[in-house]
Amino acid sequence: MIKFDLYHPGDGWLHRLDPRAKMVLSLVAMLVSLLFLSIRIQIAVIALTVLLMLSSRVPLPKLLWLGKQLLPVTVVILLLQPFFSSGHGRVLWNLGPIKW
Numbered sequence: 001m002i003k004f005d006l007y008h009p010g011d012g013w014l015h016r017l018d019p020r021a022k023m024v025l026s027l028v029a030m031l032v033s034l035l036f037l038s039i040r041i042q043i044a045v046i047a048l049t050v051l052l053m054l055s056s057r058v059p060l061p062k063l064l065w066l067g068k069q070l071l072p073v074t075v076v077i078l079l080l081q082p083f084f085s086s087g088h089g090r091v092l093w094n095l096g097p098i099k100w
Helices: 019-035 039-055 060-084
Strands: none
Touching: 019 039, 039 060
16 A cells, blocks of 8 residues: 655644645645746746745655655656647647647
8 A cells, every 4th residue: 555645743834834824825836837837937836845845844855755756747747748738730629728
C-alpha cells in the first residue's frame, strides 16, 4: 500500500494559519500557474511554494519525496502539452483554454 500522507505535525506559521487562508493561497498559486505559461513564472511559483513550506519547518526530505512522487505526472503533462497548447493551425475543438 502506498502511503501518500503529506501532513507533518509542527508549530510553524503555516500550521497556525487559518484553513481558509491556506485555500486562498493555494488557489492563487494554481491560478497563476494556469494563466501564465512562462516557464520562469512556473519555476517562481514552485520555488515560492517550497520556500513557504520550508519556512514553516516542513522537513526537506518530505518535500523531496513529494517531488519524486510527482515526477511521473509532470513528465506526462510535458508530453501531452503540445496537444493542448495554442499553436498554429486550424482549431477543431475549443473548450475554454483547451484547443484541439
